[in-house]
Amino acid sequence: MKSMQGWGWLAAGVLALGLNGIYHDGGAVWARRNVGQVIEQIESRTGPVLALTAGRADWFLTQAKITAAQEQTASCRVATAVARFQTKMARNQTGMARIEEMSAREEAAIARIEANRARIEAQVARARFEPAMFNSVVCPRVRVRVPRVQISAPMVHVDLGSM
Numbered sequence: 001m002k003s004m005q006g007w008g009w010l011a012a013g014v015l016a017l018g019l020n021g022i023y024h025d026g027g028a029v030w031a032r033r034n035v036g037q038v039i040e041q042i043e044s045r046t047g048p049v050l051a052l053t054a055g056r057a058d059w060f061l062t063q064a065k066i067t068a069a070q071e072q073t074a075s076c077r078v079a080t081a082v083a084r085f086q087t088k089m090a091r092n093q094t095g096m097a098r099i100e101e102m103s104a105r106e107e108a109a110i111a112r113i114e115a116n117r118a119r120i121e122a123q124v125a126r127a128r129f130e131p132a133m134f135n136s137v138v139c140p141r142v143r144v145r146v147p148r149v150q151i152s153a154p155m156v157h158v159d160l161g162s163m
Contacts, residue, residue, distance in 0.1 A: 023031060
């Protein structure tokens, strides 16, 4: 029983060590974000009460102004959305302008190539080719006689009967 309980505690410790490593390496960003949000909510609800009880009215007023500013920001969400939309439209228009600029550059390159081709064709059309005149030269005939030679090779006899 005790050994089983020991193995359970060992497994829990290894699991906790692994999760702690993952958390500190940034692998559990969602956990950090959620814990941060919970802490912010607790601080936002208890902070003003603690400030009033501690006699820090200036901090309480500052928090009240921040809350009022956040409410004003909430009413400006439509304006923010419109501004974001306009920004996206401007980016899209800029992207289209870049594409049109690239197309214009390609068209200019094609026009240069066509102009070079037309210039080369015009030069070829202006060129005059003189027909080549070949004088026929008569070569004398030369006859060579090679005598036939008969070669006789000695006869070799191989006896394979003794094998």
